[in-house]
Amino acid sequence: MSTVQASGDTQFSQYSTLSKSDDHRQNAVVDQNEFINFVDDYNQNLKNGEAPLSEQDALLIFEHSTQNPTQGMNQSDFASAVEAIKSETHQGQGTGENDVYSGITITDANGKATPAKSLQGALSGLKPGDTLTLSNKANGEYMEITSTGNGGFNTASYTADPNEGGRLISTQKGAGHAYVGDSGQLYLENDHAQITLYDEAGKPTDGTLGDLRIDEDTIRNILIDQGKSSTQADSLIAQFNQSTGNTTSDQATRQDWMFFFDSL
């Protein structure tokens, strides 16, 4: 449905599910014909890079409006819960986002750079064509994330600021949803991303994915698969945490773990 013709039950009949249900019409919190007009207008006034609302999506949104489960929701209660969680992770563990990144900058498509106060705020305000740059305080790594405008992100990771000689480590294309974890670290949910790793000469390599972050549970499972007991696995992970000074080993890379186990 690149465009939906405005008004009229004849046109609306393409929404077969809705048209069949009188209950939906009666319970709807929005008028269905007016909603179709809105979708049509919306699709004709898309912002740069935005995909139109599909017929399927419009139908689904209307279905939700008929059930309206969020009618009684209290936004301030949700905001309060989020703030409470953020607050305790920042204060309790010392791993808030300000501890993870020393610099957060948004550069728009015209090259205008603006420092951001918070990663969550920067991520929320990222527009298609904008590039978010992050300097990791712990390891100096530098990451560029460009919003592609269709819900995706392209990323490039460097050993340091590329303008100061940082070497390209990896790129991702087609990464999906980005979010800030409780630790303050940026995460990209990238099930279908194309990841390319680069060697020290800057050549693409099939690599060992050594720069991918790997979490404690995965390491614990690997150790147990290799014959360690659960207690031994926990002990090794504790040693790793002690050796790196990390309060959480969730930020460790596969390379970090390999170096650690090689040193034992």
Place this chain on the structure above:
Amino acid sequence: MNQQLSNQELYSDLSIQDFTNRHLDRVSSDVKSNISLLHIIRHSILAAKKQHEALDFIALDEILQSYGLSEKSSQKTLMALGTVFDDLGSITFYDLELLEQSFISQHYVDAFRNSRDINE
């Protein structure tokens, strides 16, 4: 807290995952924040391996605290959920996925209402 669960694990319904991926960058920061909270709750349920169970608020409180939330944060989270769900009833993992979809849908319904108000 385990933050490394994949996107796929957070969704039992891949059509909802697809819907979120396509629309998340259009919604307000409030909606994104709400969705982040739902992700934390679903992460905690996955960590407790309770994603196939209907959970009452007491069980959910235990799960959230086991996941690492303080008692205060867990209570605030449940208070927020209580504005949407019956706090004497139960919640499933899938209910929380549907709520995520509702939050995004509501963004468009709100935009529709605003446009209607402007036209009137």
